[in-house]
Every structure is written in C-alpha cells, then in structure tokens.
Amino acid sequence: METAKYRRVLIKVSGEALAGDKHFGLDIPTVDAVAAQIARCVRAGVEVAVVTGGGNYWRGLKDGGPMERTRADNIGMLATVMNCLALSESLERCGIETRVQTAVEMREIADLYTRREADRELKAGRVVLLGCGTGNPFFSTDTGAVLRGTEIAADVIMLAKNIDGIYDSDPRKNPDAKKFDRMTYKEILDRGLTVIDSTAASLSMDNKTPLLLFALSDPENIYRACMGEQVGTLVTAE
Secondary structure, three states: OOOOOOOEEEEEEOHHHHOHHHOOOOOHHHHHHHHHHHHHHHHOOOEEEEEEOOOOOOOOHHHHOOOOHHHHHHHHHHHHHHHHHHHHHHHHHOOOOEEEEEOOOOOOOOEEOOHHHHHHHHHOOOEEEEEOOOOOOOOOHHHHHHHHHHHOOOOEEEEEEOOOOEEOOOOOOOOOOOEEOEEEHHHHHHHOOOOOOHHHHHHHHHHOOOEEEEEOOOOHHHHHHHHOOOOOEEEEOO
C-alpha cells in the first residue's frame, strides 16, 4: 500500500463538479466516483473531512435575482446539505462510516458541527461531511472550507473544483493562459485572481494553511493529491 503524504486533509468538493455533465443537480455516477476515491484515501490512513459547495442547485444572488442576500445565501446553505447527504450515502456503500455535521442545526438529518466532535470522529476513522459553509451569509463555501480546515488542524485544504489549477487569466477565455504549479497567497491577492475568493485566501495566509486546488473532472486526483503527487496548484505562504 502506498504511504499517504498527509495525515489529515479537508477536501472542498464543488457542487458544480458533483453535477457532472448534467450541469445541474447530482450525477450519481460522479458522486460514486468521488466517494470511491475518498474511500481509498481513508483506507490508506488519511483522516478526511469534506466541505461541499451547493452550486449544482443554487448560486446565491445569481439565481436569486432581486432576492435579499441573506435569504439567497441561506438557500445555498441548504443546497450544500443535500450534497453532503448524497456523498455520505455513497461513502457508506463503499464501507466507510460517515458523520454529517452542519453549521446550522437540523437535528433530524445531521449533527450540529463542533470542532471537538469533528476531531473525535476523524480520529475514529470516519469521514466527516460538513454542510452549511460557515453558517453565515456573505461567506463562500471556499471560506467555510478554509475555516473548518484550520479549526481541525488539517495538513492541507484541497479545493476540488471544475478547473485544474490556478491560471494567470481565465483559461476558458484565454487559450494562452499560464497555469501555476505553486504560488503564494499574496500573489493570489496581488493579482486579483478569483479562482479562490479573497476572504478564503486571506484566512489561509493569516493561518499559514496550505491550499491545493485541482480539477475534480478526474476524481482520482483526490487520491493522487493525498499521496503527494503533483496535481493542480499548491498555494503556500512562501
């Protein structure tokens, strides 16, 4: 068995990636493929927490139009919980025990998040799925991932998105965009790069928490990243 590079990781799984080619809702084969790779990591000895996005169902004010921002963000929080539950089900079918914890209390379907309980479940070998972001409007799930990853002392925060790394410009618009293998938080902020929101980048910089951004189009990237292979873009303090 390969030796994992990291003892504990937090993986942010974007909602858009879970939609697969459907581009809306859940693509169950994609969810199962992601769960299978997380299960491989757990069996390799990695403690895994997962924060899910909700963009496969709801994009805040982009979908809410004239809706008040707080209400639109609350709807987005609920979308993340649906993704947590779906991923939890797939992981359980892989033989991996899970716990779903949410930042907003909904006791019939999930436990309320506390750092201590999350730490205990991770040490017991369960995958902890964290919904509702930070539990507050005006904060993205990327920021929620950095916050939770910092709280549980993750060795690295992995942002599994629908783009394979950080570029100097949008590669969908500029075919000559340059991809970075490594960069610093300060470079992200100075360049105004939006692949990670500025609040998440600043929080990572303040706490010196490494970020690794890679594409979920190939779910095996999750396992490769945990094993320490070069995937995506690694963001560090220096």
